[in-house]
Amino acid sequence: MQPPEPITYKDAGVDIEAGDELVERIKPAVKRSMRPEVLGGLGGFGALFEIPLDRYKKPVLVSGxxxxxxxxRLAIETGRHATIGIDLVAMCANDVVVQGAEPLFFLDYYATGKLSVEVAETVIKGIVEGCIQAGAALIGGETAEMPGMYADGDYDLAGFCVGIVEKDAIIDGRNTRPGDVIIGLPSSGPHSNGYSLIRKLIKTSKATPTTKIDGGLLYDALLAPTRIYVKPLLELAKVVPVRSFAHITGGGLSENIPRVIPNGLEVMLSSQTWQQPAVFDWLQKAGSIPAAEMYRTFNCGIGMTVCVAAEHADKAMRSLAEHGEKPAVIGEVRRGDAGVVIRS
Known part of the structure; x- marks a missing residue:
């Protein structure tokens, strides 16, 4: 009986050399996101980060x-891989900063059936860009090649962010009072939420990558990277006492703002106070979606809200504008239990 031919890991669909090549190719990009607290480099079993105790008395770590x-799915189908990594960082870092925390470091998980070094490198460079925007170091990650788990050309992404905040500087909404002002910060589009509905609307309306909206392309609007609000918000927290931040993600304006509003209070917003991007008009028309459903599914043009006392509103607006935002006062807090009321 002839001995069987030797079978290698590569024969089973896992290319170790490709993984090694990817690590070498991304090292220069990853280096751009480094912070002085990072100890060591890529390739270790665990990433090391020294807590900056010289700046904090009672540090609290915040993770997302x-x-x-x-x-x-849209990024894969259209071959647009360069900015999806920014989305990944944004979804984590924006959640961390709402507690008043400074993002420290980020780790990513990239899984695929067969590793394309070129695609993975493009995606990870986008993650690096997101980390730079958030001020976080990309200190590690995992690239998993899993034959049989994913269709050809498919990959999946997940991320993990850790931030830090002084214990007595945690922002959680508990000091919110009637009469407080709600400031809205513009989104770049749907960000990374509502895409199961968006993809259904694309299919039912027979939209294509060449479909135009308001002088631009629909797919450009749908794949615009999620805005990262970290640095303007951290600067704002230095100059005014912030009641709360709310990251407008899944659940839209209707579901996210109440997460940082105490019981017995509600928020009144006026949709006339901000400009809704054309992409949301297209989505609403394509699905005949009622306004209430739009507000509980999408951000509808507001990616982050800020709540401050009325006497601090002008100073808050100036600070946000000085750091690149285009803020607008979009509502106020009042007594009640209706959650969020949006009037047209």
Whole structure:
């Protein structure tokens, strides 16, 4: 009986050399996101980060993890991989900063059936860009090649972010009072939420990558990277006492703002106070979606809200504008239990 031919890991569909090549190719990009607290480099079993105790008396670590949902499906189908990594960082870092925390570091998980070094490198460079925007170091990650788990050309992403905040500087909404002002910060589009519905609307309306909206392309609007609000918000927290931040993600304006509003209070917003991007008009028309459903599914043009006392509103607006935002006062807090009321 002849001995069987030797079978290698590569024969089973896992290319170790490709993984090694990817690590070498991304090292220069990853280096751009480094912070002085990072100890060591890529390739270790665990990433090391020294807590900056010289700046904190009672440091509290704040963590967040997320993916990009089925927006990834659109990126894969259109071959647009360069900015989906920004989305990944944004979904985690924006959640961390709402507590008043400075993002420190980020780790990613990239899984695929067969590793394309070129695609993975493009995606990870986008993650690096997101980390730079958030001020976080990309200190590690995992690339998993799993034959049989994914269709050809498919990959999946997840991320994990850790931030830090002084214990007595945690922002949680508990000091919110009637009469407080709600400031809205513009989104770049749907960000990374509602894409299961978006993809259904694309299919039912027979939209294509060449479909135009308001002078631009629909797919450009749908794949615009999620905005990262970290640096303007951290600067704002230095100059005014912030009642709360709310990251407008899945659940839209209706579901996310109440997460940081105490019981017995509600928020009144006026939709006339901000400009809704054309992509949301297209979505609403394509699905004949009622306004209430739009507000509980999408951000509808507001990616982050800020709540401050009325006497601090002008100073808050100036600070946000000085750091690149285009803030607008979109509502106020009042007594009640209706959650969020949005009037047209």
């Amino acid at each position: 993890t997320d993916g990009v949902g089925t927006k990834l």
